[in-house]
Amino acid sequence: MRDRTKSTAKVRSVRGFETRSKQLPHADRGRPWQNDAMRLAALTIAVCSIAPLFAQVQRFDLVITGGRIVDGSGDPWFYGDVAIQGDSIAAIGRFDRSSASRSLDAKGMVVSPGFIDIHTHARRGIGLDPAAQNYTRQGVTTIFEGPDGSSPLPIGKFLSDIGKLSLGPNFATFAGQGSIREQVMGLVNRPATAEEIERMRQITRQAMLDGAFGVTTGLFYIPGNFTPTEEVIEIEKVAGAMAVYIIPTYATKRRTFSTASARRFGSAKREASRPR
Numbered sequence: 246m247r248d249r250t251k252s253t254a255k256v257r258s259v260r261g262f263e264t265r266s267k268q269l270p271h272a273d274r275g276r277p278w279q280n281d282a283m284r285l286a287a288l289t290i291a292v293c294s295i296a297p298l299f300a301q302v303q304r305f306d307l308v309i310t311g312g313r314i315v316d317g318s319g320d321p322w323f324y325g326d327v328a329i330q331g332d333s334i335a336a337i338g339r340f341d342r343s344s345a346s347r348s349l350d351a352k353g354m355v356v357s358p359g360f361i362d363i364h365t366h367a368r369r370g371i372g373l374d375p376a377a378q379n380y381t382r383q384g385v386t387t388i389f390e391g392p393d394g395s396s397p398l399p400i401g402k403f404l405s406d407i408g409k410l411s412l413g414p415n416f417a418t419f420a421g422q423g424s425i426r427e428q429v430m431g432l433v434n435r436p437a438t439a440e441e442i443e444r445m446r447q448i449t450r451q452a453m454l455d456g457a458f459g460v461t462t463g464l465f466y467i468p469g470n471f472t473p474t475e476e477v478i479e480i481e482k483v484a485g486a487m488a489v490y491i492i493p494t495y496a497t498k499r500r501t502f503s504t505a506s507a508r509r510f511g512s513a514k515r516e517a518s519r520p521r
Contacts, residue, residue, distance in 0.1 A: 305330050305345040312351030317358045327356055359386025359414075366390070367416070368397065368407075376413035387415040394423035394463030398448065401455035420452035422462040422480055423469045434471040442476060446483050453487040460484040 307329040314337065315322045328336045328345065342348040362380065365388045371377060380388055390396065397403040400420055407416050429444045430437055437445065449460060462477055463469040 303344060303346050304328075305335055305340070306347065308340045308342060308345035308348045309351050309356055310340070310342065310348055312354050312356035315355055315357040322355070357384070360384050361387040361389070363389040364392045366392070368403075371407065371412070371416070372410065375410040378413065381413045385414060387417065389417050389419060389458070391419035391421050391457070392461050392463075393466060394421045394461050394469045395466075396421035396424050396452075396457075396461070398424050398428055398452070399455060400452040400457045404456050417458055418456070419459050419461045420449060420457040420484075422460055422472070422477060423466060425449060425452070425460075425480065426468050426472060426476075432468050432471075434468075436473050437476050442479050445476075445480055449480050449483040450487065453484055457484075459488055 305328040309327040309329070311324065311326070313322045314325045314327065316337070325337055326340045327334060328338075328340050360383070362385050365380075367377065367380075367388050368390050377388065380386075396418060398420070400418060404416075404418065425445050425448045426437070428448060429441050452460075460481055460483075462472075464472065464477075
């Protein structure tokens with residue numbers, strides 16, 4: 246008599262899936278697709294159950310949503326979200342709030358890169374308030390010292406001291422032509438000698454090596470207004486040859502607003518920016 250409790254293995258196709266029925270009990274003989282369908286249904290339920298867990302994985306630390314984004318490229322603003330990971334922008338687009346540990350609603354606000362203030366006198370108070378909230382609360386995230394031809398010297402020690410503070414914004418500096426001149430020859434009202442100019446050039450070179458972004462002049466102030474244009478040019482030649490930054494290496498406050506001073510300013514600026 247045939248054994249009716251078992252059936253031989255068969256291969257059947259159920260809606261495109263190849264299923265193999267192993268030795269089945271008599272009651273299921275000839276209907277292996279029912280078991281396979283049940284397994285498929287169970288697998289589907291399991292996948293659907295864990296899918297939301299994957300969707301909720303937090304990829305970012307912070308998402309800023311719904312703001313008007315001005316990205317600094319010159320293109321028109323647009324609505325979007327900004328995703329932050331660590332201290333960097335990870336992505337710009339559209340993101341669910343569940344994709345980040347925190348979210349900020351920027352509806353009705355502008356989201357933009359931090360502003361750079363290249364003319365500050367921050368050294369007067371940065372030691373008392375390193376957070377510089379008067380800048381950061383206005384969106385300024387980088388500040389420059391050393392305008393108007395005045396800066397601390399040497400630049401290396403100055404930046405080292407600043408680096409010991411718990412700063413809120415980024416901090417950078419220029420070297421001041423007036424400060425360089427004063428260190429070499431005081432506040433006398435006369436042209437510098439060739440030897441004095443060379444010493445100024447050496448101080449300028451060291452300032453650039455120490456981290457200065459360039460040289461400023463304050464030709465309206467002492468000792469800038471004692472400085473012949475040719476002397477300014479010799480200092481700026483050094484800074485211009487060593488600059489590797491996009492920010493201009495020469496900034497000034499003019500002697501006066503006369504046509505003559507404008508010509509002198511233009512001469513120094515052209516010479517400083519001439520390719521070496």
